[in-house]
Amino acid sequence: MTWGNATGGTPKPVRVALLGCGTVGTEVVRLLREQATDLAARVGAPVELTGIGVRRPNKHRGQVPAELLTTDAAALVDSDVDVVVEVIGGIEPARTLLVTALRAGKSVVTANKALLAEHGAELFAAADASGADLYFEAAVAGAIPLLRPLRESLAGDRITRVMGIVNGTTNYILSAMDSTGAGYAETLEEASRLGYAEADPTADVDGYDAASKAAILASLAFHTRVTAADVHREGIASVTAADIAAAKAIDRTVKLLAICERVTHADGRESVSARVHPAMIPRSHPLAGVGGAFNAVFVEADAAGQLMFYGRGAGGAPTASAVLGDLVAAARNRVVAGRGPRESAYADLPAQPMGQVSTRYHISLDVADRAGVLAQVAAVFAEHDVSIAAVRQEGRVNDASLVIVTHGASDAALRSTVDKIGGLPVVREVVSVMRVEGEQP
Ligand SMILES: NC(=O)C1=CN([C@@H]2O[C@H](COP(=O)(O)OP(=O)(O)OC[C@H]3O[C@@H](n4cnc5c(N)ncnc54)[C@H](O)[C@@H]3O)[C@@H](O)[C@H]2O)C=CC1
Ligand SMILES: N[C@@H](CC=O)C(=O)O
Numbered sequence: 023m024t025w026g027n028a029t030g031g032t033p034k035p036v037r038v039a040l041l042g043c044g045t046v047g048t049e050v051v052r053l054l055r056e057q058a059t060d061l062a063a064r065v066g067a068p069v070e071l072t073g074i075g076v077r078r079p080n081k082h083r084g085q086v087p088a089e090l091l092t093t094d095a096a097a098l099v100d101s102d103v104d105v106v107v108e109v110i111g112g113i114e115p116a117r118t119l120l121v122t123a124l125r126a127g128k129s130v131v132t133a134n135k136a137l138l139a140e141h142g143a144e145l146f147a148a149a150d151a152s153g154a155d156l157y158f159e160a161a162v163a164g165a166i167p168l169l170r171p172l173r174e175s176l177a178g179d180r181i182t183r184v185m186g187i188v189n190g191t192t193n194y195i196l197s198a199m200d201s202t203g204a205g206y207a208e209t210l211e212e213a214s215r216l217g218y219a220e221a222d223p224t225a226d227v228d229g230y231d232a233a234s235k236a237a238i239l240a241s242l243a244f245h246t247r248v249t250a251a252d253v254h255r256e257g258i259a260s261v262t263a264a265d266i267a268a269a270k271a272i273d274r275t276v277k278l279l280a281i282c283e284r285v286t287h288a289d290g291r292e293s294v295s296a297r298v299h300p301a302m303i304p305r306s307h308p309l310a311g312v313g314g315a316f317n318a319v320f321v322e323a324d325a326a327g328q329l330m331f332y333g334r335g336a337g338g339a340p341t342a343s344a345v346l347g348d349l350v351a352a353a354r355n356r357v358v359a360g361r362g363p364r365e366s367a368y369a370d371l372p373a374q375p376m377g378q379v380s381t382r383y384h385i386s387l388d389v390a391d392r393a394g395v396l397a398q399v400a401a402v403f404a405e406h407d408v409s410i411a412a413v414r415q416e417g418r419v420n421d422a423s424l425v426i427v428t429h430g431a432s433d434a435a436l437r438s439t440v441d442k443i444g445g446l447p448v449v450r451e452v453v454s455v456m457r458v459e460g461e462q463p
């Protein structure tokens with residue numbers, strides 16, 4: 023179906039197949055229809071939607087043109103189309119459909135971070151074999167233009183760090199827990215209703231979605247293939263009301279962060295560290311003010327310095343905006359017989375295991391309020407070579423809370439420290455253990 027005409031003549035339309043018509047797909051169809059004339063002018067040819075691959079056509083009647091609906095996504099990909107837009111999600115059948123499309127020289131636009139983080143190399147190889155485009159701006163941080171700046175605008179710089187909030191669902195949950203004390207389950211349900219969560223929301227809460235995005239960000243930033251398996255992943259399922267309260271007590275808030283770093287070793291070798299975990303950050307930190315399903319990402323590069331990208335990271339319309347931007351780029355390339363950026367993985371840096379990554383921790387203990395407790399606890403830290411940066415003790419009648427913030431320590435050292443401290447008779451409970459980010463050590 024062609025909704026618009028290019029100005030100044032009638033060039034051959036760019037034919038587009040859409041795979042999937044859920045939260046994002048429905049909005050892609052709406053924008054294609056509503057902005058058809060402008061899109062045609064920007065592309066230099068009309069953009070023709072030739073078919074929409076869905077699972078249950080009846081579900082979509084009345085929402086999208088019924089004559090476009092098909093349950094045969096493979097046939098749609100095989101048909102005479104120039105660009106395949108995939109918003110099904112998951113690995114199969116998306117992987118097979120996209121590899122087939124790319125090998126056949128059809129450009130691909132996808133929002134599928136899980137697929138890219140696991141099978142990106144295969145998709146790029148298929149794209150290279152035929153010279154087709156592979157665009158995926160919607161896959162990370164929804165509407166925020168982030169991947170194009172990394173792939174293109176910063177291609178002349180040396181990126182050292184990418185850190186931010188890249189999952190809208192978990193940020194929505196953590197923001198609600200922090201501001202209203204709302205419960206975890208009810209907020210997750212709301213995030214699903216609003217179209218932020220993945221089809222299986224455990225991908226969000228267990229950090230898989232953010233880990234896929236971290237893999238994509240690290241790959242682009244450091245010109246290295248980083249897969250989801252290379253990313254250390256912790257979700258928010260273990261974040262308790264006590265953690266949120268402990269953070270509040272010291273003017274911090276809890277966020278799920280994705281952190282990708284270029285690590286330079288003493289001998290000059292470099293490696294890539296990518297991790298996703300909840301962390302306490304100061305309320306004065308710019309990421310602390312990022313609420314709801316919004317995302318924000320800091321990029322640090324040698325020449326550019328620090329850049330911050332902020333906007334809607336989830337939801338049908340914002341994500342469709344990024345998909346449409348990619349579709350215009352791919353369609354333009356078809357019209358002028360050009361090609362978008364290819365995979366850049368020449369640096370091939372090794373992944374740094376999490377055990378070697380040093381992070382700072384905030385530990386909150388419920389302890390007996392008597393002389394010598396602090397000394398006993400401090401001795402365990404010293405024994406494990408974990409250096410203490412700050413200690414705060416608040417006494418009550420029979421018990422007290424002891425808050426310790428460490429200097430940088432490895433996961434392994436911290437884990438053994440906390441295990442041993444939890445076993446001290448003077449420690450009633452280890453109330454909260456959480457990483458600390460965003461402040462000077
Ligand atoms: N919802 C969001 O805020 C964002 C989603 N994404 C990504 O966009 C993609 C789509 O997400 P949503 O639209 O939220 O998911 P959704 O679950 O709402 O939609 C997926 C659609 O694909 C259909 N589908 C499943 N298998 C199919 C098949 N074999 N053939 C044809 N259609 C099939 C489903 O019936 C469903 O309508 C996913 O990769 C997701 O990770 C990316 C950024 C944000
Ligand atoms: N489920 C994801 C959707 C966007 O990528 C999220 O919550 O961020």
Ligand code: NA
Pocket residue numbers: 159160161162163164165166167168169344
């Ligand atoms: Na984006």
